[in-house]
Amino acid sequence: MRIVAVLAIVAGLFFIAYEWAESPASQLFGATVVHGPANLREVALTFDDGPNPPYTNAILRVLKTERVHATFFVVGRAVAAYPATVRMEARDGDAIGNHTWNHAHLIVLDPQQIDRSLQRTDAAIEKAAGVRTTIVRPPFGARDWLVLSELRRLGYTPVMWSVPLARDWNDPPPAVIARRVLRYVRNGSIIVLHDGNRGLVCAREHLATHVCDRSNVVAATRIIVKALKRRGYRFVTIPQMLHQQ
Ligand SMILES: [Zn+2]
Numbered sequence: 001m002r003i004v005a006v007l008a009i010v011a012g013l014f015f016i017a018y019e020w021a022e023s024p025a026s027q028l029f030g031a032t033v034v035h036g037p038a039n040l041r042e043v044a045l046t047f048d049d050g051p052n053p054p055y056t057n058a059i060l061r062v063l064k065t066e067r068v069h070a071t072f073f074v075v076g077r078a079v080a081a082y083p084a085t086v087r088m089e090a091r092d093g094d095a096i097g098n099h100t101w102n103h104a105h106l107i108v109l110d111p112q113q114i115d116r117s118l119q120r121t122d123a124a125i126e127k128a129a130g131v132r133t134t135i136v137r138p139p140f141g142a143r144d145w146l147v148l149s150e151l152r153r154l155g156y157t158p159v160m161w162s163v164p165l166a167r168d169w170n171d172p173p174p175a176v177i178a179r180r181v182l183r184y185v186r187n188g189s190i191i192v193l194h195d196g197n198r199g200l201v202c203a204r205e206h207l208a209t210h211v212c213d214r215s216n217v218v219a220a221t222r223i224i225v226k227a228l229k230r231r232g233y234r235f236v237t238i239p240q241m242l243h244q245q
Contacts, residue, residue, distance in 0.1 A: 029147070033238070046097075047192075050085070051196065056082075071094065071238040071239075074099055076120055107143065107146075135158075162190050169194050193217050193224075197211050
């Protein structure tokens, strides 16, 4: 009986240690970008898992109307399916980052598979929008020493986030998404929202509406941008933020 209790405690401690090591701000597995300078009144708005028309396009319209820029961490398979949307992101002055070819959990891939997933995505981005990216956000925020050293070896800067995820993929109402984000924003915050769902090509697959519909994220984006402007924040892209560090 005692050994079972000890094993349970050890397993529990391992789980806590793992959760801590994998938390977005943890630097245990190597350096990542978590936030920008704390002395500047600016934030970076980032969108993962797209492109996912028409929602990504609607977000671009909000950004344009509000005259702010964001960073899109795109999934290669969706870039190949919707190149025009990625072209629009680049043309609008938004930054583009790599979020792997098929939203892979990088920890389970070997270095060659990581290279292939990232380089295939880079090639799709370049074909679609004529730009090269050097920033990567690992899907699920999952990383370890091997993943991060491989990203560095390939010349990428891994980018995490500082505002806790708003769980916008569960499709809560816009006001809820906005509230979950706004309460944590401070100088240098990196915010994550999702304009897609793991790079799923929704037009091609028969998926339930809520899997692909990001209308609530579009509306939340508008609320968040307006509120942060009122608080005096400027919006920078991740590459702009990196230049200041
Ligand atoms: Zn993702």
